[in-house]
Amino acid sequence: MSLERFYLDGTLAPLGAMVSIDGSEALHMLRVMRKSEGDEVTLFDGHGHEVRALIETCDRRSAKLKITKLVESQPHEQCVLELAVGLPRGGEAVDLVRRAIEAGADIVRPLVSQRCVHRPDKKKEEKRKDRFRQAAITALKQCNRNNMPGFPSPTKLRKLVLGEGQIGVFGSTKEGLSMRTFEKTMGGVPKKMMVVVGPEGGFTDDEEEFLRAAGFHGLTMGKHVLRVETAAVAMLSFFSSAAPGELA
Numbered sequence: 001m002s003l004e005r006f007y008l009d010g011t012l013a014p015l016g017a018m019v020s021i022d023g024s025e026a027l028h029m030l031r032v033m034r035k036s037e038g039d040e041v042t043l044f045d046g047h048g049h050e051v052r053a054l055i056e057t058c059d060r061r062s063a064k065l066k067i068t069k070l071v072e073s074q075p076h077e078q079c080v081l082e083l084a085v086g087l088p089r090g091g092e093a094v095d096l097v098r099r100a101i102e103a104g105a106d107i108v109r110p111l112v113s114q115r116c117v118h119r120p121d122k123k124k125e126e127k128r129k130d131r132f133r134q135a136a137i138t139a140l141k142q143c144n145r146n147n148m149p150g151f152p153s154p155t156k157l158r159k160l161v162l163g164e165g166q167i168g169v170f171g172s173t174k175e176g177l178s179m180r181t182f183e184k185t186m187g188g189v190p191k192k193m194m195v196v197v198g199p200e201g202g203f204t205d206d207e208e209e210f211l212r213a214a215g216f217h218g219l220t221m222g223k224h225v226l227r228v229e230t231a232a233v234a235m236l237s238f239f240s241s242a243a244p245g246e247l248a
Contacts, residue, residue, distance in 0.1 A: 003042045003052065004033055005141045012045045015070055019043070019053065022062040024134070030058055040068065044140065046148030048073045073146075079239050080192045082107040084160060085232055086116045086199025094135045096229040101139035101149055103233045104240025108132065110154040115201040125153065157207055160214065162194060168216035170196035171231050172208060176218030179238045189242035197232045 006021065006029050013019050021029065021043075029035045037055050043065070044050045052069035083105045087093040097108050132151050140146065162168045167190035169182065183189055196216060203211070212218060221231055 003040055004029075004035065005042045005044060005144070007137045007141065008043045008045050010045065012043065012049050012051050013067055015067055017067050018056070018064055019067065020062060020064050025137075026058075026062050029063060030060065035063075041065070042071075043067075044146040046140070046146070048146050050146050078191070079104075079189050079242055080106050081236055081240055082109060082166070082192075082194045083197065083232060083236060084109040084111045084155065084194060085197045086111045086113050086228060088200065088228055089117055092229070094131050096232060097132045098135040098139045099229055099233050100236055101136050101145070102143045103236035105149055105236055106147070107150040107152065109152045111157055111160075111196065111198075112154050113157040113199060113207055114204050116199040157196075157203075158210055160194070160196065160211075160216075162215060163192065166190075166192040166194055168194040168196065168211075168214070169219050169235070170203070170208075170211050170216045171198060171226075171235065172218035172220055173202045173225060174205075174208060174218070176220045178222075179219055179235065182217060182219055183242075189239050193239055195232070195235050195239065197228060197235065200228055 006025050008019060008021060009025075010019075029041065035041060035055060037058055039055050041053055041055065042050060043053050050071040050073075051067045052071065053065035053067050055063050056066050057064045081104050083100050085096065085100070085108070087096060087110050100108055129151050133148075136149055140148070160168075167186070177185065196211065198207070208218065219235070221234060226234065
């Protein structure tokens with residue numbers, strides 16, 4: 001039986017050491033999951049590391065745990081996935097981030113394009129990142145991943161640049177390859193990818209033309225028009241599911 005997972009904001013200590021958890025994670029551990037003294041849990045630090053720990057003492061708002069077992073560091077995913085996406089408003093954006101991380105996203109970059117309803121606001125930037133970080137913790141606990149994703153600042157579509165060795169794709173409502181055909185064309189799933197998903201309403205013709213000229217491959221999602229979060233999760237899930245032998 002797998003142990004409940006909790007996030008430790010800091011560096012995991014060596015075997016036998018004591019660590020403390022407070023704040024929202026302690027509340028989740030003690031009041032929601034009803035853990036108490038003597039219970040064993042899993043802790044992860046967002047940097048690929050994971051340990052087993054025993055709750056030694058606790059009160060209503062904090063817990064002290066003893067590390068009982070070191071678990072082998074979790075290797076990075078076979079395909080490093082960056083998602084650049086036109087976010088919907090409010091809580092839907094947070095939900096999209098959570099689902100994207102569960103589907104394999106290593107980086108979630110808010111995208112600013114012509115039809116985007118979510119516009120960057122420097123005054124709200126830190127609060128937005130905090131909400132995304134909390135969504136990420138929830139997602140990592142759910143899907144047994146141990147590496148905290150990155151959250152770059154919003155980027156205008158026409159300033160998107162592929163990194164060295166990175167292959168870019170975008171969801172097109174007009175024309176493009178299916179994901180399976182793209183995989184066959186590439187000889188497998190690339191090891192580093194940027195997946196670009198437009199806002200509700202999609203990209204304009206000029207934006208699609210720009211992306212193709214910038215080296216991004218247009219992919220279609222079949223005959224149905226999908227919501228932003230559905231398209232993002234579908235594309236991420238396809239590419240993150242590649243086995244090591246299927247990488248290009």
